Amino acid sequence: METAPHTDLRRHPESNRAAAEPLMRLEADFAETGCFGHRVLEVTSESVRVRDGDGAVSFLIPIAEIKSARNEPLVGGGRLEITTATGEIVPVLTYSLTVAARFSEAARGIEQLAKGEPLAITLKQEQTRCAKCNRLLPEKDGICPACINRNKTLLRIAGYLKPYRKQALWLAGISVLQTALNLAPPLIQGSLVDGVLTAHRHIGLLFGLMALWLATLVVRTGADVKSGWLISYLAGYIAADLRAGLYRAIEFLPLTFFDKKQIGAIASRVNQDTDRVWGFLVEGVPFFLTNALQLLGVVIFLFRTSWQLTLCILSPIPVVVAISGIFWKPVSQLYHRFGQKWARFQIHLNESLSGIRVVKAFAQEDFENKKFLDRNRELREAGVRADSHWHTIFGAMMFFTGLGTLINWTVGGYMVYAHQMTLGAFWKVNALLALVYGPLQWFAMINSWFSRAMAGAERVFEVMDTDPEQYDDSHPSHDIQGEVTFENVRFGYDKSNPVLKGLSFTARPGDMIGLVGKSGAGKSTTINLICRFYEPDAGSIRIDGADYRDISLQELRRQIGIVLQEPFLFNGTIAENIAYGKPDASFEEVVTAARAANAHNFILSKPDGYDTMVGERGAKLSGGERQRISIARAILHDPKILILDEATSSVDVETEKQIQEAIGRLIEGRTTFAIAHRLSTLRNATRLIVLEKGEIAEMGTHAELMEKKGVFCNLVETQSQINEIIGLG
Amino acid sequence: MVNPDELKLFYEPKDRLRLTLGEEKSYLTVKPVWAAPVSRPGAYLALLDGKGEEIALLPDPGVLSPENAAILEAELRLRYLTALVTAIVHARQEYGATYWSVETDRGPRDFVTQSLQENAQWFSETHLLLLDVDGNRFEITDVTALDARSQAIIGAIL
Numbered sequence: 001m002e003t004a005p006h007t008d009l010r011r012h013p014e015s016n017r018a019a020a021e022p023l024m025r026l027e028a029d030f031a032e033t034g035c036f037g038h039r040v041l042e043v044t045s046e047s048v049r050v051r052d053g054d055g056a057v058s059f060l061i062p063i064a065e066i067k068s069a070r071n072e073p074l075v076g077g078g079r080l081e082i083t084t085a086t087g088e089i090v091p092v093l094t095y096s097l098t099v100a101a102r103f104s105e106a107a108r109g110i111e112q113l114a115k116g117e118p119l120a121i122t123l124k125q126e127q128t129r130c131a132k133c134n135r136l137l138p139e140k141d142g143i144c145p146a147c148i149n150r151n152k153t154l155l156r157i158a159g160y161l162k163p164y165r166k167q168a169l170w171l172a173g174i175s176v177l178q179t180a181l182n183l184a185p186p187l188i189q190g191s192l193v194d195g196v197l198t199a200h201r202h203i204g205l206l207f208g209l210m211a212l213w214l215a216t217l218v219v220r221t222g223a224d225v226k227s228g229w230l231i232s233y234l235a236g237y238i239a240a241d242l243r244a245g246l247y248r249a250i251e252f253l254p255l256t257f258f259d260k261k262q263i264g265a266i267a268s269r270v271n272q273d274t275d276r277v278w279g280f281l282v283e284g285v286p287f288f289l290t291n292a293l294q295l296l297g298v299v300i301f302l303f304r305t306s307w308q309l310t311l312c313i314l315s316p317i318p319v320v321v322a323i324s325g326i327f328w329k330p331v332s333q334l335y336h337r338f339g340q341k342w343a344r345f346q347i348h349l350n351e352s353l354s355g356i357r358v359v360k361a362f363a364q365e366d367f368e369n370k371k372f373l374d375r376n377r378e379l380r381e382a383g384v385r386a387d388s389h390w391h392t393i394f395g396a397m398m399f400f401t402g403l404g405t406l407i408n409w410t411v412g413g414y415m416v417y418a419h420q421m422t423l424g425a426f427w428k429v430n431a432l433l434a435l436v437y438g439p440l441q442w443f444a445m446i447n448s449w450f451s452r453a454m455a456g457a458e459r460v461f462e463v464m465d466t467d468p469e470q471y472d473d474s475h476p477s478h479d480i481q482g483e484v485t486f487e488n489v490r491f492g493y494d495k496s497n498p499v500l501k502g503l504s505f506t507a508r509p510g511d512m513i514g515l516v517g518k519s520g521a522g523k524s525t526t527i528n529l530i531c532r533f534y535e536p537d538a539g540s541i542r543i544d545g546a547d548y549r550d551i552s553l554q555e556l557r558r559q560i561g562i563v564l565q566e567p568f569l570f571n572g573t574i575a576e577n578i579a580y581g582k583p584d585a586s587f588e589e590v591v592t593a594a595r596a597a598n599a600h601n602f603i604l605s606k607p608d609g610y611d612t613m614v615g616e617r618g619a620k621l622s623g624g625e626r627q628r629i630s631i632a633r634a635i636l637h638d639p640k641i642l643i644l645d646e647a648t649s650s651v652d653v654e655t656e657k658q659i660q661e662a663i664g665r666l667i668e669g670r671t672t673f674a675i676a677h678r679l680s681t682l683r684n685a686t687r688l689i690v691l692e693k694g695e696i697a698e699m700g701t702h703a704e705l706m707e708k709k710g711v712f713c714n715l716v717e718t719q720s721q722i723n724e725i726i727g728l729g
Numbered sequence: 730m731v732n733p734d735e736l737k738l739f740y741e742p743k744d745r746l747r748l749t750l751g752e753e754k755s756y757l758t759v760k761p762v763w764a765a766p767v768s769r770p771g772a773y774l775a776l777l778d779g780k781g782e783e784i785a786l787l788p789d790p791g792v793l794s795p796e797n798a799a800i801l802e803a804e805l806r807l808r809y810l811t812a813l814v815t816a817i818v819h820a821r822q823e824y825g826a827t828y829w830s831v832e833t834d835r836g837p838r839d840f841v842t843q844s845l846q847e848n849a850q851w852f853s854e855t856h857l858l859l860l861d862v863d864g865n866r867f868e869i870t871d872v873t874a875l876d877a878r879s880q881a882i883i884g885a886i887l
Contacts, residue, residue: 036836076810076866098863138826
């Protein structure tokens, strides 16, 4: 039995029906008071109810009384609202953005039940905490950075060494040799002092030892050069392999990945994170190994020479290790902070320089200068703070390192004086001492170095392991005829906020469909779905009658052409850009396409003709020129389905005429979807689809819709009024 | 310009905020939103109708009658789920993410932030907004008003 309903239970006390098994069960993270808490939404085939943290039902409404349900977006969260059959809007419960998408999907489910339809939603249980350590996950259903198997990651990193096994082995061997050679000079010096200098005889030994030293020096130099070569070879090759693997993985990622991340952040994975990984592999590991080996060797030698003296001189070591262990983290955080300030400074500098025209035009030099000075001051203070902390710690370490030498001279000096030790042995210890304290200071960093490399590796592998778009080449090749059908298509970039709400229409082969509507109505989204940059959340898109997911993705896109409002050209020649979709096109084909796009004449007027470099993003061409090149590109691509996104905006009248002509040739025999704000340009469309808030408001030819005097007619009239005003101005 | 004395806010039915302006106008659904919640907190409150169009912008909501003010306060608390951080219990930076555990006016909460450069927004020297990985909002109106420990944590991380 359920507990007695809450006092503000909206309707109907509990009934047996309501106790039916829930079809959906979702946890909200806000209590009724507005504080963080726990409430549960349960939807059965009969009712929608809410249970409070204590399990009591505080809200209940029979499905039969529901007309619709939706997610009302709030600041930092959302609220499930139900509209009753009588038109009353009832808030059900509030939740944070963490779970808003699930509740939006649930609202859809409630609506389906209210309409008597079968429940068709995907309510995936999302993991917000790590199943192993219960830590919050940085991304839902993502990896827990604390729990990833370090050994596995390490092995995977090491896998990149595989093709270069020979070089890696060489490097390891040379590292051992370098360590051994490092130990040689102190030992030679010791023998020299005892055997020649103190004894005042065996002068021949002096030259013998010096010859040995020279030989060591020569071999050592050779080893250094060779290891340098090997390191740069490995670094270069492994870094290139990592970047290539990552770039290939990124290319095949779905666009949803790029929506969530800034381009800068993705680029930094390719640059910074791969750098961290190979840096660790090629520089970190050998550095660590040689130093560890050297330390071990030195300590053994020291103990063999005099264990009493060794114990004394090594006594400050625990302090040095402790200092670097304790203080390394705060200092590295200060440097991290400095890095952040540096980035902020950089952003401001870039922005104010690239916007210098605006700054000057608004006479805001002083304002920008003040902002600059603020950032500059922040940067200075962060830098000074980090550096002064660093120097304090470094000073302290130096003191204790110096103390080692002091102890050596005090204790060792006494031992030599008391004939407990030879001068040569003392000299040897003194020279070896430098080899102990040097590497020691950096060992504390190893941990953070290692962590950073691991984190970098995980970010790299995360991208590599993200599911790529489903290219699915197993389907037989399909020559598209050009019929496109939308069947009740729903879609939202943010799942809690659908942009398209049940779109249905059919475009026959060769049709030109004009998509019309205010901004945000869903025009571009419709086009994104046709290109399968995104897939519908519900409903289906059919091409020639078959679900378009049954056509391999590259095959599909090969037969779709796009001319965008802001055409994107790649840095290269005009000919290369025109042939982008068909790299094996002959020069004649390129010229024919350019002619059809009314681009041929202006191309010929350039000194380098078709070999003109267009510059980064095509910056060396005018907007109209870029536009016509992109049309030529689409013509050569010869798609069955064509998408035109406001292709004629922001050009002069003459250019527009030329572009219109070009488009006229381009759309012949292709199914075309065109978005245009200038509604008059859509006069020739077979049909216009007027979108309003993600739904089809009207559909018909230009003439039909004008006659209907509905939404479209309104839009046209508003626009002609605006044009008149502009014309008068 | 709307005369604040003519404003009357009330719930009818129970959960729907309505507004009448004098004798003439009535709005069946009203949504209060802050025009500049961060830089001008407590000022410039806009009242929107069901379509999201502005009915009135009140530069100083303090001039409203106590009844209206109380209703708005309750409605705003429902619409703004931003949590005001009162203390930072602990925060740890690991593996590129920052794990926070905080006390807020809405109770204790744990959350994760990524790339603090974008998700820790300073509106002034002391006013900080943290956005977690899902976009949930945690605001610290005055960092210097927090206890020393919380301040030290923020100082170390940001």
